[in-house]
Amino acid sequence: xxxxxxxxxxxxxxxxxxxxxxxxxxxxxxxxxxxxxxxxxxxxxxxxxxxxxxxxxxxxxxxxxxxxxxxxxxxxxxxxxxxxxxxxxxxxxxxxxxxxxxxxxxxxxxxxxxxxxxxxxxxxxxxxxxxxxxxxxxxxxxxxxxxxxxxxxxxxxxxxxxxxxxxxxxxxxxxxxxxxxxxxxxxxxxxxxxxxxxxxxxxxxxxxxxxxxxxxxxxxxxxxxxxxxxxxxxxxxxxxxxxxxxxxx
Amino acid sequence: xxxxxxxxxxxxxxxxxxxxxxxxxxxxxxxxxxxxxxxxxxxxxxxxxxxxxxxxxxxxxxxxxxxxxxxxxxxxxxxxxxxxxxxxxxxxxxxxxxxxxxxxxxxxxxxxxxxxxxxxxxxxxxxxxxxxxxxxxxxxxxxxxxxxxxxxxxxxxxxxxxxxxxxxxxxxxxxxxxxxxxxxxxxxxxxxxxxxxxxxx
Numbered sequence: 001x002x003x004x005x006x007x008x009x010x011x012x013x014x015x016x017x018x019x020x021x022x023x024x025x026x027x028x029x030x031x032x033x034x035x036x037x038x039x040x041x042x043x044x045x046x047x048x049x050x051x052x053x054x055x056x057x058x059x060x061x062x063x064x065x066x067x068x069x070x071x072x073x074x075x076x077x078x079x080x081x082x083x084x085x086x087x088x089x090x091x092x093x094x095x096x097x098x099x100x101x102x103x104x105x106x107x108x109x110x111x112x113x114x115x116x117x118x119x120x121x122x123x124x125x126x127x128x129x130x131x132x133x134x135x136x137x138x139x140x141x142x143x144x145x146x147x148x149x150x151x152x153x154x155x156x157x158x159x160x161x162x163x164x165x166x167x168x169x170x171x172x173x174x175x176x177x178x179x180x181x182x183x184x185x186x187x188x189x190x191x192x193x194x195x196x197x198x199x200x201x202x203x204x205x206x207x208x209x210x211x212x213x214x215x216x217x218x219x220x221x222x223x224x225x226x227x228x229x230x231x232x233x234x235x236x237x238x239x240x241x242x243x244x245x246x247x248x249x
Numbered sequence: 250x251x252x253x254x255x256x257x258x259x260x261x262x263x264x265x266x267x268x269x270x271x272x273x274x275x276x277x278x279x280x281x282x283x284x285x286x287x288x289x290x291x292x293x294x295x296x297x298x299x300x301x302x303x304x305x306x307x308x309x310x311x312x313x314x315x316x317x318x319x320x321x322x323x324x325x326x327x328x329x330x331x332x333x334x335x336x337x338x339x340x341x342x343x344x345x346x347x348x349x350x351x352x353x354x355x356x357x358x359x360x361x362x363x364x365x366x367x368x369x370x371x372x373x374x375x376x377x378x379x380x381x382x383x384x385x386x387x388x389x390x391x392x393x394x395x396x397x398x399x400x401x402x403x404x405x406x407x408x409x410x411x412x413x414x415x416x417x418x419x420x421x422x423x424x425x426x427x428x429x430x431x432x433x434x435x436x437x438x439x440x441x442x443x444x445x446x447x448x449x450x
Contacts, residue, residue, distance in 0.1 A: 005431075009424060013397075032448055039444045040431040045398050047379040047430070049316075051391070052399035054309050054380070060275050061305055 008038050012045060107244045109207040109215070112237060117204050120166045120197065134160055143167040158184045162194040162201075169201060174208040181205060196222075200230035212249040216242050258326045265315045268401075278308050282327055286334040295338060303341070307333045310369045319368070332366045340370055375439045382433045390426035397423055 010016050011024050028035045122138055134153075137145040150156065150164035165180035181202035184194055199218055206215035219242065222234045256264050256277055264270035283304050290300040310333055314320040320329065383391060389411075396402045396410060404416040413419045434440040 005428060006424065009427060035448050036444055037431075039447045040434055040440070041427065043379065043434060043440060043443065044383075044427055044430045047376070047383050048391075048394045048398045050309065050313060050376060051380050051383050052395045053312050054305070056271070057275055057305050057308050057312070060272065060279065061301065064276075064279055 005037060005041070008034075008041055011038075012041055103240070104244055107241045108248060109210070109212065109245055112241055112245065113204050113207050116233060116237065117169070117201075119170065120162075120201070122163070132160075134163055138163045138167065141170075143170045147171075156183075158191045158194040158198075162197055165198070165205075166201065169205060172208075174205045177205045178202065178209060178211075196229040199228075200233065203234075207245070210249070212245050216246060259322065261326055262315050262320065262322065265312055271312075275308060275312075278311070278326075278330070279304075282330050285327065285331055289331070289335060290338050293338060293342075299338070299341070303334050303337050306337055306373075310337075314369065329366070333369055336366055336370045337373070340373065372443075375443055378437055378439050379434065382437065383430060385433065386426060386429055389422075390429065393419065393423050394426055394430075 007016070007020075007024060011021060016024065028038050122135060134146055134149040137149060144167075146167035147164055150160055150167075153160065156164075161180050161183050165177045165184075168174070168177035168180065181198045184191075184198035185202065187195070199222055203215050203218035203222070206212070206218065219234050219237060222228045222230055225231060228234075254273060256274065261274055261277060264274035286304045286307065287297070287300040290303055291297065295303070307330055311320065311326075311330060324332075383394075392411060393407065396407045397404075402410070404419050407413070407419050408416055411419070413422070
């Protein structure tokens with residue numbers, strides 16, 4: 001590029017100081033070639049500006065355009081049925097999606113526990129000649145007393161361990177209830193009483209103690225045995241609910 | 250509740266001169282004056298597309314006249330716009346007839362031009378040729394020149410907009426693009442004639 005043009009461009013871009021500008025203006029007046037160059041540059045800048053305005057106006061023109069109305073084809077009825085079918089399918093998918101989402105968010109260990117847990121009712125022993133103070137406390141729903149009596153005993157039967165565990169459950173002490181249930185489940189005493197009760201309620205204690213794997217294992221064990229006392233109760237827990245609990249752990 | 254800004258004619262002219270209000274002004278031009286032009290052109294054998302194209306050209310020419318202070322408000326904005334549109338359409342009819350177009354086009358009632366309109370019509374062909382030359386430079390040149398000369402952005406901002414290395418690279422590119430454009434213009438007879446007239450004024 002010739003130096004003259006650089007000065008002319010600087011002049012157009014208002015980069016020259018007043019003195020330089022005045023000198024150049026004087027030179028343009030006297031020099032036809034320089035004047036020609038200057039006018040070409042002016043025309044170029046004018047073209048750039050006009051093209052930009054044109055693009056600006058065009059974009060506004062486009063934004064004001066009304067959307068075109070698409071004419072219905074000859075086989076519109078068939079298409080309408082197809083469209084209606086698609087809409088119904090979409091609505092069903094949406095409803096199913098919402099149901100799945102609701103199920104996923106609403107099912108957890110707590111909700112299953114609340115549905116499944118009912119306090120264990122002792123059969124009436126008050127008429128018996130030999131009274132057990134722990135059983136009496138249990139009957140009277142004195143949960144802390146049940147635990148205290150249980151802890152003071154040296155020889156503990158499965159029944160006593162179970163009642164103490166259930167007293168802990170009533171006090172929401174799931175962590176403390178679990179080893180008491182496990183004492184029964186380990187069968188160390190050779191006593192098989194309260195085994196099925198311990199299996200069912202230990203599953204619930206595991207759920208509330210965030211030991212989901214143990215809980216599910218125990219529930220599935222009961223489910224596999226239709227003769228189990230608590231089989232009717234565990235079948236009410238849906239496999240989907242168990243899967244959700246497993247996924248959420 | 251939102252209230253639309255409505256400029257009077259003199260406010261509209263002022264709004265066209267200011268970058269921040271230009272878009273609102275263009276919208277008003279379309280909302281208030283496009284329909285008149287459309288009715289006229291479609292009544293004279295033009296299509297909807299013709300009417301839209303002519304009105305766009307009218308608006309661009311009007312903005313150019315206002316920004317160069319050539320529109321002196323001797324007539325109202327609508328009168329001026331309609332005059333430009335009519336003359337642009339008559340011009341287009343003549344061009345098509347020369348090109349052998351057999352469509353039925355009407356030219357019988359050409360009206361008196363408003364002040365400044367004749368210049369717009371006269372420069373029409375030149376402007377079209379020059380725009381084509383600018384477009385032939387490619388997008389990178391067009392963008393850099395538009396950001397500098399239309400958006401008036403400083404070099405620093407152009408660097409960040411177009412992701413160039415530094416301001417010097419942009420400056421060199423801008424010089425080069427502008428020189429390319431003037432070189433192409435020098436080869437165009439219409440441009441040469443225009444420049445010759447300007448020098449001999």
